[in-house]
Amino acid sequence: MKSLKIGVCGVGNVGGAVLDNITNAPDIVRDNGGVNIEVSQVGARKGKSVVPFDLDVTTNLMDIAANSDIDVLVELIGGCDLAKDLVEESIRKGKNVVTANKALISTHGDELFQLAKDHGVQIGFEASVAGGTPVIKALREGLVANKVNWFAGILNGTTNYILSKMSDDNSSFEDALKEAQDLGLAESDPTMDVDGTDAAQKASILSALAFNTPFDFRSVSYEGIESVSSDDILYAEELGYSIKHIAYGSIEGDEVHVSAYPTFVSNDQLLSQVGQQMNALEISCDGIGSTVYYGPGAGPKPTASAVIADLVDIANGGWPETGSAGKKNKLLKEGKQEFSRYYNLEVKNEAGAIAKVSALFAASDISIEALIQKESKQTNQEQSHVPVIIITGPLSDLNALQMLENLGSVEEITNSVKQFRIHNAL
Ligand SMILES: NC(=O)c1ccc[n+]([C@@H]2O[C@H](COP(=O)([O-])OP(=O)(O)OC[C@H]3O[C@@H](n4cnc5c(N)ncnc54)[C@H](OP(=O)(O)O)[C@@H]3O)[C@@H](O)[C@H]2O)c1
Structure with missing residues (x-):
């Protein structure tokens, strides 16, 4: 039986669950x-006081990096400050590292993996994307024989839960x-979930594995779900779509584009069926086509499950070098990917107004597949x-944004126009 000595840094939600699992159910990991x-x-x-087990506890986390008795430092404090110092020092001391920290990997991954390579150690980061659903393992092991063409994923459980509640129960965003x-799914400060940062960080990690790009979340374009209204959800349903926050990555030549936006997903797509706090990732490859991974994307137990899987892998010899093979492809912010689009506007109720709007689309060479005038919500006789x-039809992000700007100058339009991507069958 192999054995592994670990030091766990951080006893919060995930750290607590890791200690609980290893201390209370060691047989399962031994047997499996x-x-x-x-x-x-x-x-x-x-x-x-915060460690409910009879273990050696230090209040100085750097002690763990220095402890020569430890094989693997498990970093579960989050952020890029002390976490980065801990990981670097551990690697320099010849320790392997396991982390759930997507902020750290998506920002400093390249330098950390280089440092690990130089010192002959490994970094496990399965828990950094999709929690308990082994998507990193799928990309770097199960699909290693395939060229990935694109991936599309629901990578943030909190926003998926919010959009599901808005759709299923007509709840307001708030x-x-x-x-x-209240259910513990969202942080007390949910900014990084709601504004799309969390999904963008995870998508950049997937990109590094799927497309051999640098770990660089700043090159991902993204928006959160704040602009999605109950009306958008209703209109989407009427048209045969669900609104999901979709991280999308694709490669053309050596150019990779990764983004994360609220997106209309047609109901014939598996991703449209992913509700509540669940995550899902569809990966499309040459040869085998699409594979889909579905499961809990966060929470202490699912995340601890991924951390422990990494520990077992390290004990069993680890993985091929991350991102080391071949040349690095470019991760570019300016998206050339084309998507059909949904525009939501309010137009003055006067002759010729809608014709003027549709003429503007035609002048910009954008085909209109459907134009639907909805019933006004105004109750007064005179509906203004x-x-x-x-x-x-399909157009790039750049052209879609240009169109938004053009619409902004039409005096017959009375609202701030919204635009969302549409993810049709690919
Ligand atoms: N929660 C999830 O579902 C989930 C899912 C996937 C990935 N992750 C990742 O897992 C990591 C941990 O998340 P979590 O939810 O367990 O967070 P958490 O509950 O806030 O726990 C973080 C722990 O780290 C400690 N800590 C933070 N900064 C520290 C510092 N500068 N010095 C010493 N201790 C420090 C905290 O100590 P105090 O208690 O003293 O503040 C706390 O015990 C993060 O990288 C997160 O992104 C979490």
Whole structure:
């Protein structure tokens, strides 16, 4: 039986679940993974009071990086400050590292993997994307024989939960967010979930594995779900779509584009069926076509499951070098990918107004696939404006934004126009 001595840094939601699993159910990992994992030391700045097990606890987390008795440092504190110092120092001291920290990997991955390579150690980061659903393992092991053409994923459980509640129960955005927080799905500060940063960080990690790009989340273009209204959800349903926050990556030649936006997903797509806090990732490759991975994307137990899987892998010899093979492809911010689009506008209720709007689309060489005038919500006799939904043919993000700007200068349009991508069958 192989054995592994670990030091766990951070005893929060995930750290607590890792300790709980290893301490209370060691037989499962021994039987399934053939590894005996022993917790040599725990780093908790509040000390023993937050560690409900009889373990050696230090309040100085750097002690763990320095402890020569430890094979693997498990970083579960988050952020890029102390976490980065801990990981670097551990690697320099010849330790392997396991982390759930998507912010760290998506920002500093390249330098950390180079450092690990130089010191002959490994970094496991399965828990950084899609929690308990092994998508990293799928990309770097199961699909290693295939060229990935694109991936599309729901990578943030909180936003998926909010959009599901808005759709299933007609909840407002605010009520759905509050419920997600009450259930412990959303952070007390949910900014990085709601504004799309979390999904963008995860998408950049997937890109590094799928397309051999640098780890660089700043080259991902993204938006959050704040602009999605109940009306958009209703109109989407009427048209045969669900609104999901979709991270999308694709490669053409050596150019890779990765983005994360609220997106209309047609109901014949598997991703449209992914509700509540669940995550899903579709990966399309040459030869085998699409494979889809579905499961819990966050939460202490699913995340701990991924951390422990990495530990077992390390004990069993680890993985091929991350991102080392061949040349690096370019991760470019300016998206050339073309998507059909949904535009939501309000137009003055007067003769010729809608014709003027559709003429503007035609002048920009954008085909209109559907133009639907909705019933006005105004109750007064004189309805001054009407909602209009326009579905276009495929156009790039750049052209879609240009069109938004053009629409902004039409005096017959009375709202701030919204535009979302449409993810049709590919
Ligand atoms: N929660 C999830 O579902 C989930 C899913 C996937 C990935 N992750 C990732 O897992 C990591 C941990 O998340 P979490 O939810 O467990 O966070 P958490 O509950 O906030 O726990 C973080 C722990 O780290 C400690 N810590 C933070 N900064 C520290 C510092 N500068 N010095 C010493 N200790 C420090 C905290 O100590 P105090 O208690 O003293 O503040 C706390 O014990 C993050 O990278 C997160 O992105 C989480």
